[in-house]
Amino acid sequence: MSDALNETAGGARRVAVAGLGAVGLRVAEALDEGLPGCALAAVSANDLTRARARLGRLRTPVPVVPIEELEPLADIVVECAPASLLPAIAEPFLRAGKTVVVLSSGALLANEALVDLARAHGGQIVVPTGALLGLDAVTAAAEGEIRSVRMVTRKPVRGLAGAPYLVENGIAIDDIAEPLRIFKGTPREAAVGFPANLNVAAALSLAGVGPDRTTLEIWADPALTLNTHHVEVEADSATFRMTIENVPTDNPKTGRITALSVIAYLRKLGAPLRVGS
Ligand SMILES: NC(=O)C1=CN([C@@H]2O[C@H](COP(=O)(O)OP(=O)(O)OC[C@H]3O[C@@H](n4cnc5c(N)ncnc54)[C@H](O)[C@@H]3O)[C@@H](O)[C@H]2O)C=CC1
Numbered sequence: 001m002s003d004a005l006n007e008t009a010g011g012a013r014r015v016a017v018a019g020l021g022a023v024g025l026r027v028a029e030a031l032d033e034g035l036p037g038c039a040l041a042a043v044s045a046n047d048l049t050r051a052r053a054r055l056g057r058l059r060t061p062v063p064v065v066p067i068e069e070l071e072p073l074a075d076i077v078v079e080c081a082p083a084s085l086l087p088a089i090a091e092p093f094l095r096a097g098k099t100v101v102v103l104s105s106g107a108l109l110a111n112e113a114l115v116d117l118a119r120a121h122g123g124q125i126v127v128p129t130g131a132l133l134g135l136d137a138v139t140a141a142a143e144g145e146i147r148s149v150r151m152v153t154r155k156p157v158r159g160l161a162g163a164p165y166l167v168e169n170g171i172a173i174d175d176i177a178e179p180l181r182i183f184k185g186t187p188r189e190a191a192v193g194f195p196a197n198l199n200v201a202a203a204l205s206l207a208g209v210g211p212d213r214t215t216l217e218i219w220a221d222p223a224l225t226l227n228t229h230h231v232e233v234e235a236d237s238a239t240f241r242m243t244i245e246n247v248p249t250d251n252p253k254t255g256r257i258t259a260l261s262v263i264a265y266l267r268k269l270g271a272p273l274r275v276g277s
C-alpha cells in the first residue's frame with residue numbers, strides 16, 4: 001500500500017502500539033505528545049486494566065484492547081511485545097495491506113511466511129535500527145558485494161540472565177568475575193537461544209548477508225553497565241566498523257535508544273526532509 005493510501009482521511013497515520021513495556025510505553029507517550037503526521041490510535045497490553053491505569057496520564061486517551069482487536073483501529077502497528085506474539089500481532093495488519101514495525105526481529109527468522117503475507121497483500125514489515133546502528137550502511141553495502149559481517153555483543157550479566165541457551169546448556173553467569181564468551185554461532189541460532197536479547201543480530205543479518213552467514217559472539221561481562229554491540233563489515237564498496245554502547249531501560253535487556261529509533265522512524269514518515277534510510 002502506498003504512503004498516500006496508508007493514511008486516514010484527516011491525513012494522520014493511525015498508529016497502534018502492541019506491548020506496553022520499555023519500548024511500547026515510550027513510543028505511546030511520544031505519539032501522545034505529538035509526532036507530525038501520526039496519531040496514537042490504540043494500545044494493547046498483557047494486563048489491560050493495568051495498562052489503562054499506566055496510560056491515564058496521556059493527553060488523549062485511546063482504546064486499550066487485546067491484540068486481535070488492534071487492526072481495524074490503525075494503519076501501522078508497532079510490535080513491541082514478547083517475541084512469541086509476533087505472528088498474532090503482524091498477520092492481521094499484513095493481510096490488510098498495512099505496515100508492521102517489528103522490534104522482535106529475531107522472531108522474523110522463524111516466521112518468514114510473514115514476508116510472503118506482506119508481499120501478497122501489499123503490506124510492509126519495517127525493522128527499525130532498534131538498539132543497533134548503521135543498518136542503512138549495511139543495506140547499501142548489500143546492493144554491492146558483502147564479503148563478511150561479524151558481530152560481537154557484550155552485555156552485563158543482568159542483560160542476559162535467564163536466556164534459554166544458558167538454561168539449556170547449564171551455563172551459569174551470575175557469579176562470573178571475568179568476561180565469559182557464552183555463545184559463538186549465527187543470528188539464526190541466537191534467535192532461538194536468546195529470543196529477548198539478540199534482536200539486533202537478526203536485524204543486522206537481514207540487512208546484510210542473512211542469518212546463516214553472519215557470525216556472532218556473545219560475551220557476558222560483569223564489569224559492564226552498557227549493552228555493547230560491535231560490528232565489522234567487509235564489502236567491495238567499503239570496510240566499516242561500528243560500536244554502540246546502549247544505556248539500559250528499566251528492562252535490563254533493552255537499550256533506551258530502541259524506542260527512540262521507532263520514534264525517529266515515525267517522525268520521518270511525514271517529514272519534508274528525511275535523513276537516513
Ligand atoms: N530490535 C531491537 O533492537 C530490540 C528489540 N527488542 C525486543 O522488542 C520487544 C519489546 O521489548 P521491551 O519493550 O523491552 O519488552 P518488555 O518486556 O519491557 O515489554 C513487553 C510488553 O509486552 C507485554 N505483553 C505480554 N503479553 C502481551 C499480550 N498478549 N498482548 C499485549 N502485550 C503483551 C508485556 O506485558 C510487556 O509490557 C521484545 O521482544 C524485545 O526483545 C528489545 C530491544 C532492542
Ligand SMILES: O=C([O-])CC(=O)C(=O)O
Pocket residue numbers: 131196197198199200201227228246253254255256258
Ligand atoms: O542492546 C540492546 O539494548 C538490546 C539488544 O541487544 C537486543 O534486543 O537485541
